[in-house]
Amino acid sequence: MSEPAPSVATPEQERAQERSDDPEPDAEPTAEPVTTGAQSVIRALENVGVEYAFGVQGGAIMPVYDALYDSDIRHVTMAHEQGASHAADAYGIVSGEPGICLATSGPGATNLVTGLADADMDSDPVVALTGQVPTEMVGNDAFQETDTTGVTTPITKANTFSSDPDTVGDDVGEAFALANTGRPGPTLVDLPKDVTLDDTEHEPGEARVPDTYDVQERADPEVVRAAARRIESADRPLFLLGGGVIKGDASAECREFATDHEIPVATTMPAIGAFPEDHELSMEMAGMHGTGYANMAITHCDTLIAVGTRFDDRLTGGIETFAPDAEVIHVDIDPAEISKNIHAEYPLVGDAATVVDQLSAEVEESPRAKKWRAQCQQWKSEYPMAYDTPEDEPVKPQFVVEAVDEATSDRAIVTTGVGQHQMWACQYWTYTEPRTWVSSHGLGTMGYGFPAAIGARLAAEDDQEVICVEGDGSFLMTMQELAVAVRENLDITVVVLNNEYIGMVRQWQDAFFEGRHSASEYGWCPEFDKLAEAFGARGFRIDDYDEVADTVEAALDYDGPSVIDAHVDPQANVYPMVPSGGDNGQFALTEDQL
């Protein structure tokens, strides 16, 4: 047990108080002055309003944890540092403020790597603070030494090795500012133990990005004008919203623009929720498992207004056949995304909300696209996302997703693992609000869902349900975090779409490897409901259609973590599907079309 925090002033402080002729003895108590590097680290976090941190203790990070002991920042001890990184990531997505994760040196830091790579791919704001061996031992292969900045350079937006107790707090403030300025992303500060232990009186200054870092907010007005003329004269305009719309809080601006000018809207997966999916103009998600109508619209549009997307290959399919008739208006805060994968005729570098407003102000008349809108509606009826529910077959996973959606509010938050269940959670849940969809897009990290639900829960409002749609395989990767959810009594409902398969792999094997199920069949699976009970959570099980509604209701009613082990059709497949590198317009609706 470490020394308890002094709640009363030491005799020395009392003497100092007596000597001072403070005119306002009743004034707000100001924070204790910083005395060590570690305290400066925690002060920097407090200064920027951090409320939660997720992590695991260990040798090299102990001084930081010791300083955290006196802080109002609430620390959530996770079962595994990977869990800490995903929880921080989801916290960042839901709250819009960087999520904080802490780990010790060596294995603690390497366990964060998956979560940092995930955050980097999805541009999620995360700050990682890692312990490091004392400076003088660095380079000697000391106990639990890993070159953490070396390992994480390619998967962070920026990282730094702190070498001075006087500036370590400023390093942390800068990492926080960088994580959330311009295009967000993960940052890391490596904290050698001597630096955090050493004395300093230096209070960290204002958290700010370095002078070398600048962000362009407004797009070139001349290009805006040219793009506006293009939109006005478009016959087949389409909005494509990307994750940047959510990150840049531009959903309202995009919504207004699209509805004012009656332009249909497709989204990428990270942008789910940026435009209400129940709106007439919504084509929903495009790409590999996007709707048939979204992919038809992308393939046939003549003007693509793409906002905050990096044109990932899961969206574009083969580049040659992506929106091949379209002139592209590309809005992005990161100039390096412009014309990286898809050439932009109208490059608009800037903040999504600002640039969409610029465009809005410039577009004088709506495009005459009545015929196009009718065509989009026709595609919606030609390619419905319908499925059968024969009584003599196991429960369809799509049915379970729809049932949970129906039983929850519009603002419910969904987190997922990676696989078929993730795609059904995209396709069969109707999202209407930004920051309610929390998933691993670019990296496709199995195991993301449950720790993400913990971070999402702590960032969400009390009246927002947090639902974690999991696969049996994905849940097994990080389900030990149930211990944390139980300890913290977090109200999370896990829905395991249990097909006793690593189903997405099985689907690909059936389609592309002659049905040879190499290492994709379990043949055995733990009973997740009982496992949940063993952790101290509530466990439920679904085997039949008539159990679905009541079980979902009971699990949602329980105020704490619960797990529904939903045994679903192991043969169900995800469609539509554009095979890797394929033509979006040629999506397959059945296996024989692949």
Next chain:
Amino acid sequence: MTQGLEGPRPEERPRPEGRRNAQGIRIDPEVEAEPAVRRTVISALVTHEPGVLSDVSGLFSRRQFNIESLTVGPTEDEERARITLVIEEHEPGIEQAKKQLRKLVPVISVRELEPDAMRRELMLIKVSATRPDRVAAVTEMYDGKTVDATPETATIQVTGSRQKVEAAVEAFSQFGIREISRTGTTALARGDDRTAAREESPVEYEADGTPTTPQTTHSDDD
């Protein structure tokens, strides 16, 4: 059949006429051609701090940019270093390389140098000294300097453009080359022109949105 969805089959759907090339640029399929690759010099002013060089080299290898040489050294300002890169890429690749480089936090400014920029490299070449007179003649021909001589070997320093250095290697090869060490190209813009200034001008675009960049190939000067 519970597997899959209803709707027109792929072959029943209308297909668009256009196409893009591998760089994502819309093209006329009839006249499709691979974009030309060119060699160019990129100069980056960076903060002089540990890790910048590995950030830059890591970026180039991770993104598979075709890099011919990379040099780094101090500048007139002790807090700044200059990195000079020679890369060989098609036009979109060069644009990407510049933008990705600019994104690194310690990078202050990035500039692609004009074809007439001054480019130099230094080579140390060690050859067998069996024919000292001939070695001296070749050394003189390439404005070289003998920096070490023993009964067995002569080491000559040659500076100049990449072409000149390569021609020198060719000329010295008749004596039997023992070892070569080359610095790679370093460069500065000519005259009043700043190579990579503190305040760089943003990428300029034509009204239709295409960035205006020098299209000419660098002709090595000397």
